[in-house]
Amino acid sequence: MMDRLESLLQPDQVSTQEETRVAYSRDASRIQGECRAVVWPETVTDVVRLAQWAAETGIDLVPRGAGTGLCGGATPQNSVVVDSARLRQMDVLNIQLKQVVVEAGVPLDQLNMNLRSAGLFLPVIPGSHRSATIGGMIATNAAGLHAVRYGRMANWVENIIVVNGNGQVQCLAGSERSNSAGWEGITGMIVQATLRLTECPGKRSLTLLSFENLRIMLDQIDTLKTNPELSAMEYVNPNAAIMVGWAAKHTLLIEYHNSDGEIKDPEEISIIWRGRESLSARLTQAGYPVSEDPQIPPEAQEEILGWLFAQEIPVFGHLGVGILHPRFLPDDPRIPELYGRVSVAGGRINGEHGMGLKKRRWASEALKKDFHALKTQFDPHHVFNRGKLC
Amino acid sequence: MLIDLKENSICTECGLCREVCPVFQIYHQEEYSPRGRAILGTTGIQTLIYYQCTLCRTCRVVCPIGHDPSGETLRSGLIAVGVETPANQTMIANIRQYGNPFGLLAEGEIPKTLTCC
Ligand SMILES: Cc1cc2nc3c(=O)[nH]c(=O)nc-3n(C[C@H](O)[C@H](O)[C@H](O)COP(=O)(O)OP(=O)(O)OC[C@H]3O[C@@H](n4cnc5c(N)ncnc54)[C@H](O)[C@@H]3O)c2cc1C
Ligand code: SF4
Ligand code: SF4
Numbered sequence: 001m002m003d004r005l006e007s008l009l010q011p012d013q014v015s016t017q018e019e020t021r022v023a024y025s026r027d028a029s030r031i032q033g034e035c036r037a038v039v040w041p042e043t044v045t046d047v048v049r050l051a052q053w054a055a056e057t058g059i060d061l062v063p064r065g066a067g068t069g070l071c072g073g074a075t076p077q078n079s080v081v082v083d084s085a086r087l088r089q090m091d092v093l094n095i096q097l098k099q100v101v102v103e104a105g106v107p108l109d110q111l112n113m114n115l116r117s118a119g120l121f122l123p124v125i126p127g128s129h130r131s132a133t134i135g136g137m138i139a140t141n142a143a144g145l146h147a148v149r150y151g152r153m154a155n156w157v158e159n160i161i162v163v164n165g166n167g168q169v170q171c172l173a174g175s176e177r178s179n180s181a182g183w184e185g186i187t188g189m190i191v192q193a194t195l196r197l198t199e200c201p202g203k204r205s206l207t208l209l210s211f212e213n214l215r216i217m218l219d220q221i222d223t224l225k226t227n228p229e230l231s232a233m234e235y236v237n238p239n240a241a242i243m244v245g246w247a248a249k250h251t252l253l254i255e256y257h258n259s260d261g262e263i264k265d266p267e268e269i270s271i272i273w274r275g276r277e278s279l280s281a282r283l284t285q286a287g288y289p290v291s292e293d294p295q296i297p298p299e300a301q302e303e304i305l306g307w308l309f310a311q312e313i314p315v316f317g318h319l320g321v322g323i324l325h326p327r328f329l330p331d332d333p334r335i336p337e338l339y340g341r342v343s344v345a346g347g348r349i350n351g352e353h354g355m356g357l358k359k360r361r362w363a364s365e366a367l368k369k370d371f372h373a374l375k376t377q378f379d380p381h382h383v384f385n386r387g388k389l390c
Numbered sequence: 391m392l393i394d395l396k397e398n399s400i401c402t403e404c405g406l407c408r409e410v411c412p413v414f415q416i417y418h419q420e421e422y423s424p425r426g427r428a429i430l431g432t433t434g435i436q437t438l439i440y441y442q443c444t445l446c447r448t449c450r451v452v453c454p455i456g457h458d459p460s461g462e463t464l465r466s467g468l469i470a471v472g473v474e475t476p477a478n479q480t481m482i483a484n485i486r487q488y489g490n491p492f493g494l495l496a497e498g499e500i501p502k503t504l505t506c507c
Contacts, residue, residue: 015419020421023423026403028404038419040418067425068406083419086418110409130406130408130409277454278455281402281453
């Protein structure tokens with residue numbers, strides 16, 4: 001079967017070497033899997049051939065972008081990993097329509113650097129923006145640092161070109177986009193997308209607010225949100241703040257796309273953002289490797305954030321949209337307790353990272369129903385991301 | 391913030407350093423990325439991939455915790471178990487036999503091939 005795989009593509013597009021299989025055996029979640037082989041398609045036709053091969057052989061394919069996912073979505077389970085790293089063309093930029101056509105493997109920062117001269121950018125910025133790919137961001141419907149202003153990835157996708165589990169190439173536009181965006185690659189491999197863009201902000205400024213009392217901080221949020229130029233509202237709890245040398249207080253990092261913030265020096269702003277963005281890796285290093293991503297409704301934030309603080313759990317995240325990242329050790333019994341609290345409060349246990357392998361046992365009946373309907377329609381042989389989500 | 395050069399944190403495998411690595415930019419394969427090397431390093435696999443690092447340390451600069459791939463250490467591990475590239479072996483043999491990395495040279499001859507790792 002592997003011989004046939006090798007005959008589908010050029011020799012340098014397939015590897016079954018031990019080094020390769022080891023390096024692709026997990027994503028940033030560090031949930032370990034087993035990788036049979038890795039392939040690097042260079043065209044849509046390559047992906048079509050791979051899907052047909054997988055349907056015939058029964059071996060499943062795992063689409064992979066930058067592998068920055070935090071729930072094992074790109075972890076193979078005795079699968080062939082399809083890495084989008086050679087699908088990196090940026091095709092047509094339509095400045096009038098503010099749209100760009102890109103292949104799935106383009107990293108976000110590279111796209112935005114290319115767009116800079118046109119004064120445009122894709123404003124969905126996950127903390128992994130240096131590496132995260134457009135395909136991975138669509139598949140997870142990424143949110144991120146500026147979600148309070150710009151929302152999630154699905155808001156910025158005009159259409160998506162997907163190779164489904166039958167090896168058919170489909171263009172999903174309008175309401176059909178939701179058959180791919182946010183479905184973590186279970187309906188097929190995204191190969192290309194037309195993205196909507198917006199103007200780069202002329203100015204940026206920042207305010208750091210620290211509070212001893214959580215309730216007093218939460219009371220400020222609605223007022224802060226009335227500023228139409230608000231572009232980020234990040235929260236860092238006292239247990240996490242000390243990791244970056246900030247005071248052990250409930251801290252809000254507020255960014256504006258005008259001069260309303262207290263800090264206006266671009267260098268100072270970038271130092272603060274670097275501190276905030278280093279939190280994920282620092283907490284992993286400090287012994288809290290598991291990143292959760294509950295989305296907590298405003299009315300439950302005091303109770304749940306208060307409980308996390310009392311448990312001495314470090315938390316940071318996108319409070320402007322209620323998505324927080326408490327950090328734990330693997331198998332910490334407080335993780336299911338957190339999920340329970342979030343569910344009772346009407347929130348989501350998967351705010352932005354997806355379900356992947358990590359949360360599949362928590363899948364709701366409604367999710368399972370939608371999953372099965374989509375699989376029947378797009379991937380009846382379970383070619384893509386078998387065993388993920390549910 | 392400058393990271394103390396003596397520190398070398400354990401890689402958290404976040405993948406934020408992939409795009410700055412010049413070797414990853416050529417291969418676009420994870421095993422050649424700084425994270426890939428760190429993963430391979432923890433498994434104890436001795437692989438010639440360790441030679442394909444420019445030791446530029448750009449990955450360390452962008453890494454939020456200053457992980458250093460320690461290319462020299464990984465390579466010395468290879469030497470210790472006798473894993474070398476053919477080019478490496480030729481160079482060492484030439485130095486031993488002829489006192490230079492190029493091989494047999496006539497008086498005044500300019501070497502046509504530079505063999506190095
Ligand atoms: C330090 C750090 C900070 C982060 N911050 C954020 C944040 O602020 N907001 C946020 O939303 N996420 C965040 N993440 C999580 C992660 O970066 C995002 O989920 C990102 O969108 C994943 O992109 P990727 O290219 O790395 O995808 P991968 O990790 O490679 O894959 C993620 C999922 O998408 C699927 N997939 C990938 N490419 C394709 C494709 N071409 N077609 C179909 N399916 C595909 C995979 O199978 C997998 O299920 C963070 C991660 C890290 C390590
Ligand atoms: S030191 Fe090696 S691994 Fe790091 S960026 Fe340079 S070439 Fe890549
Ligand atoms: S070297 Fe640093 S940036 Fe790269 S994967 Fe490891 S922790 Fe992340």
